[in-house]
Amino acid sequence: SYVLTQPPSVSVAPGKTARITCGGNNIGSKSVHWYQQKPGQAPVLVIYYDSDRPSGIPERFSGSNSGNTATLTISRVEAGDEADYYCQVWDSSSDIEVFGTGTKVTVL
Amino acid sequence: QVTLKESGPVLVKPTETLTLTCTVSGFSLSNARMGVSWIRQPPGKALEWLAHIFSNDEKSYSTSLKSRLTISKDTSKSQVVLTMTNMDPVDTATYYCARMEVSRWFDPWGQGTLVTVSS
Numbered sequence: 001s002y003v004l005t006q007p008p009s010v011s012v013a014p015g016k017t018a019r020i021t022c023g024g025n026n027i028g029s030k031s032v033h034w035y036q037q038k039p040g041q042a043p044v045l046v047i048y049y050d051s052d053r054p055s056g057i058p059e060r061f062s063g064s065n066s067g068n069t070a071t072l073t074i075s076r077v078e079a080g081d082e083a084d085y086y087c088q089v090w091d092s093s094s095d096i097e098v099f100g101t102g103t104k105v106t107v108l
Numbered sequence: 109q110v111t112l113k114e115s116g117p118v119l120v121k122p123t124e125t126l127t128l129t130c131t132v133s134g135f136s137l138s139n140a141r142m143g144v145s146w147i148r149q150p151p152g153k154a155l156e157w158l159a160h161i162f163s164n165d166e167k168s169y170s171t172s173l174k175s176r177l178t179i180s181k182d183t184s185k186s187q188v189v190l191t192m193t194n195m196d197p198v199d200t201a202t203y204y205c206a207r208m209e210v211s212r213w214f215d216p217w218g219q220g221t222l223v224t225v226s227s
Contacts, residue, residue, distance in 0.1 A: 001171055033213040035155075042204055043155065045215040054215060086155055090212040095168045097145065097157040097212065 002091040004100035011106045018074040020103045022087035025068060030089045032070040034063060038083045046085075047072060074105070082107045110134035112144070112205050112218035119224050120195050126223060130188040130205030137183040138163050143208040144188040146179065148201040149220075156201075160208055161188060197225045 005023040012018040022032060032050050035043035045054050047063040050070065060075045074081055087100035116128035128146070135142055143162035149155050159169045159179040169177050178191045188205060202222045206214035 031211065031213075035214070037155075042217040042220050043214070044217070045213060048213040048215075049211070088155075088157075088213070094171060096171060097160070099147075099155040099157060102154045 001094065001096075002089070002098050004087055004089065004098055006085075006087060006100040006103045008101070009104045009106065011108055012074075012077045013108045014077055014079060016077055018077050018081070018105055020072040020074075020085050020087075020105065022070040022072070022100050023068055024070075024089065024098075027068055027070050027089065028066045030065075030092075032063065032065050033088045034061075034072045035086045035088065036081075036083045037086065043086065077105075077107055079107050081105060110207060110216055112207060112216065114203060114205050114218045114221040116203075116221055116223065118222060119226065121227050122196055122225060124195050126190075126192045126195050126199070128190045128192075128203055128205075128221065128223075130190070130218060132186045132188070132205075132207070135207065137181050137186060137188070140164075141210045143210070144181070145206050145208045145214060146188075146190045147204045147206060147214070147217075148199075149204070150198075150201040153201075158192075158203075159190060162210070195225045199223070200225045 034047040036046045037043040050065040051063040062073045085103045145160040146158040161179045176193045181188045202220040204220045206217040
């Protein structure tokens, strides 16, 4: 089955840039979606189709996808960005959805 | 405004069958571009997709849990139901339903419901 690997944690100072990677075999050929989950809350979609932002999501959130790695970038990090982040793809060969292992972003 | 809300038992015993209901509003389960998925999250762990159902009744299940899951919908009631048989303590988790676009992203999500499996 298709596996998505994320770093368990990323630490970043306020105002700096956080980059969260999502690794998968030839993930660049798939559409990647990203979710933010704050403690005790349901996940929220922050990026879809690799780099599109839903309405209401700040421009500080951006995404890219190429080769074997997709990346979620959070610019000018704020304390409120502290959360778990998950990537997700559709494995069309099996018609199943796959989530990444999740990354906890800590704002120092 | 699109909303989804999960309902079901908070506690089930091992070997019992879990039945969860997702009640949606703000969109129709007959919408050709929409579906509903179930996703779970054990305490402190990652998200795990379970199943989805589309307006044309097309269904798909997690490979590892397929034998235990059944998803169905009642369009007139705006409800999607998930059953999971032979529950085990490792199935203790928060269970979410989420609207799924045909392009396969989840938005929005329900608030989730915590199900504990214990005798």
